[in-house]
Amino acid sequence: MSSQNHDRVIRPNLKAHPDPDPIAYENDVYQKGLHYERPPFTFKPLEWEELASQRMSADTRGYVIGNAGTGETERKNRAAFEKWSIVPRRMVNTNGKFPNLTTRVLGHEVPFPIAVAPVGVQRIVNPEGEVASAAAAKEEDVPYVMSTASSTSIEDVAKANGDGIRWYQLYWPSNEHHDITVSLLNRAKAAGFTALFVTLDTFVLGWRPSDMDNGYNPFLRSDQVGVAPGFTDPIFRSHFKSKHNQEIEDNVHAAAAEWTRMIFPGFSHSWEDVKLLQEHWDGPIVLKGIQSVADAKKAVEVGVQGIVVSNHAGRQVDGGNSSLGVLPRIVDAVGDKLDVFFDSGVRCGADIAKALALGAKMCLIGRQYVYGLALGGQAGVEHVLKSLCGDLELTLHLSGIPSISKEHLNRDVLVREDEL
Secondary structure, eight states: OOGGGSOOOOOTTSOOSOOOOHHHHHHHHHHHHTTTOOOSSOOOGGGHHHHHHTTSOHHHHHHHHOOSTTSHHHHHHHHHHHTEEEOOOOSOOOTTOOOBOOEEETTEEESSSEEEOOOOOGGGTOTTHHHHHHHHHHHTTOOEEEOTTOSSOHHHHHHHHTTSOEEEEEOOOOGGGHHHHHHHHHHHHHTTOOOEEEEOSOSSOOOOHHHHHHTOOGGGSTTOTTOHHHHTOHHHHHHHHHHHSSOGGGOHHHHHHHHHHHHSOSSOOOGGGHHHHHHHOOSOEEEEEEOSHHHHHHHHHHTOSEEEEOOGGGTSOTTOOOHHHHHHHHHHHHTTTSEEEEOSSOOSHHHHHHHHHTTOSEEEEOHHHHHHHHHHHHHHHHHHHHHHHHHHHHHHHHTTOOBSSTTTSSGGGEEEGGGO
């Protein structure tokens, strides 16, 4: 399977090397196997979690793998994918080419329909943390979404991501601390982040039994793993010194608690507050956490450029509906008015294909790449991203689907199992 048969996109004005080829990755594994060389990481996506958990402390395992309440929402996320099946078509002439995975979102043309989701406190998983993930995303030509709860500064993540596409995710301080919000946005813009993702469902941490059993809240720890953007922010540092008459480094415990209260203020913003963000961010704004048609329509009304259909992978609210379950009706309501992203429950290439067929333009990959980070740092993240793209590409190719364009990948290629 030669990469010369692929339609690949080289981003203009950026690095001029060919984009990563997931099929070539597969071929390389088999070629090395001829010499009895085995890959360092498994290709079985449902085993990544268990293998990664073996390398985690109890605190880390509870935080990364745990869910809200009984985990009902997370189970629904997974079960929702199995309700849909891809119906393969035969004798499809693709003119000797593998499927084109290129998509255009938020003004960027990218070779694969996935992005690295915003996940905080990554250094609890691997000492390289966000630096490794951001570098891996650059190498695989996958957009990187940085979390406000990162264990690395905005500027250092940007440096690691180099000429990659990167977007900034905001945990939104209350209006009382609007100056902190503006400072974060200004820093992100100066560091080359081109879009703003605003998480709406985490103004306070959810009821997470695994974390409570361990008495573990990573944001309150003196190891500073979840507060780097705050501790490196000049406005926050100025506020803290004025209030306590000392530097952050002199009282890390108090500073961590204060920063955590700022980014998780306890109460939601209003739709009217989106105007404040639009005044201080001149790029696309994407609202993350949309689960209803009404909220999707409101997002269009307030003039944002995208939404993420997401329930935070079941980490925030127990008993909620599956994210995939509401995706089609949201797409039907607003899909031509803004970019619709999807996350929550994605584990493999077929999952990505189903979400795209139901109308999403791009999937955000969360826990899966974090497991890769735990298993092998940057190389582990790269392996997960390559694997997901390769799985997606062959799933489409063997199903007779030439591209991810809506002309080829849409609901016509799916059937509900309960209707067979």
